Amino acid sequence: MLDYPxxxxxxxxxxxxxxxxxxxxxxxxxGSQPRRLIARRYLYDEPCFYPYRPMTINPDGAVAPxxxxxxxxxxxxxxxxxxxxKIWNSLAYRSARSLFSDRPVADPVQTVCDGCxxxxxxxxxxxxxxxxR
Numbered sequence: 068m069l070d071y072p073x074x075x076x077x078x079x080x081x082x083x084x085x086x087x088x089x090x091x092x093x094x095x096x097x098g099s100q101p102r103r104l105i106a107r108r109y110l111y112d113e114p115c116f117y118p119y120r121p122m123t124i125n126p127d128g129a130v131a132p133x134x135x136x137x138x139x140x141x142x143x144x145x146x147x148x149x150x151x152x153k154i155w156n157s158l159a160y161r162s163a164r165s166l167f168s169d170r171p172v173a174d175p176v177q178t179v180c181d182g183c184x185x186x187x188x189x190x191x192x193x194x195x196x197x198x199x200r
Contacts, residue, residue: 114167115186118160122151130154132163132180141179165189 117133124130128147129139136142143163144154154160162175166188181188 110184111186113186114189115180115183118163118167118180122155124151132160132178136179143178 121133122130123132123134123136124146125142128145129142130144130146130151131137131142143159144157146154149157158172158174158176159178161172163178163180165172165175166180167186169189
């Protein structure tokens, strides 16, 4: 057991990853509303928490903004090339956070989060892109 100079209180979150073997259970999962997703183009009204709290580090060292990302070209970096701190504060992470924040980032880059259908995004990124900024 590791000895830490501070107390660690774990935070447990329940996530439901839909795969072929469990897709029949989706209607029973709390929060599943496929009609809402189709009508509004996003599922949840709250902002996405993934760019703010968890970081998915895959066995090969690739860092993704959430556990639903499985292709290397969508990753935000690699712990073999950069520190976790540098990846966490990278333009990709800051751009992803700006989608769900009232604080836009200067010169955002497009990330996999731009196309996510789970969480409602703030409109300032869309408005800025339409204005050519």
